[in-house]
Amino acid sequence: MDALTIHEAAEITDWSPRMLRYIERAGLIEPQRSGAGYRLYGPAELQRLRTLRELVTRFDIGLGEVGFAQRLRSDADLAVAIDDWLEAKPRRPQHVPAADWLRWEQDKHSKLLALAGAATHA
Amino acid sequence: MDALTIHEAAEITDWSPRMLRYIERAGLIEPQRSGAGYRLYGPAELQRLRTLRELVTRFDIGLGEVGFAQRLRSDADLAVAIDDWLEAKPRRPQHVPAADWLRWEQDKHSKLLALAGAATHA
């Protein structure tokens, strides 16, 4: 059998068995199960566990962050909504050509100005 | 003067003054300051506050998430690293026999398996 049990996987990836279950519950790494329900970690999962550790320590992020990034790529509505909101910052992204930026910015403004107008009192 | 104080801005955006300060500390919306240090919210900030509220309630996310998305677009290294990790997700097609899958995995992660190889026992 080319798969490790949770304790074995934990040992060689330097996580604890507890954390392996936690990572699974976070939807990050979901190993196969044996007939009796035992978790079975194959080479791919082991590698992913190692790189996950490197990822979170290198950038000092949490598993929740990684899960959110995962959600971001599976939920297009969310990705678009957040991107729009961040884009609306009064800072011009460097990778957008000036002409495109301007036209896009005008579109956006026309939509928002109707709502924003009422707020300018003193 | 075309700018609101924190209490005024809070009232019309349906946040609390406390949360406006919190949102600022989270790096999401940083209003101008008056000479004496008073926060001054202009139309752009007010609109951004409203859309922020809609964003977090619609998708049930936290300010931390929005801040993380912001970090994601300003830190290319982070974005690439997370994207790579998510891309490497092992989706094992059910119709592929185990032996083929294993070889495919080895091709894909050939250099990584050198590290993982020691683990395949049991």
Place this chain on the structure above:
DNA sequence: CAAACCTTGACACGCCTCTGGTAAGGTTCA
């Protein structure tokens, strides 16, 4: 069969987030 695994569920603890307060002190303006 018994040891040594595995499973889920729960309690616990420290730290962070979100949100509301309050206190001590500076600013604005009638």
Place this chain on the structure above:
DNA sequence: TGAACCTTACCAGAGGCGTGTCAAGGTTTG
């Protein structure tokens, strides 16, 4: 000047995260 704002800096409390541990019970295997 005094009321009514504003500022920062704390305390507080519920809830989530990261982690360990323990209990009750199923599985595997010598």
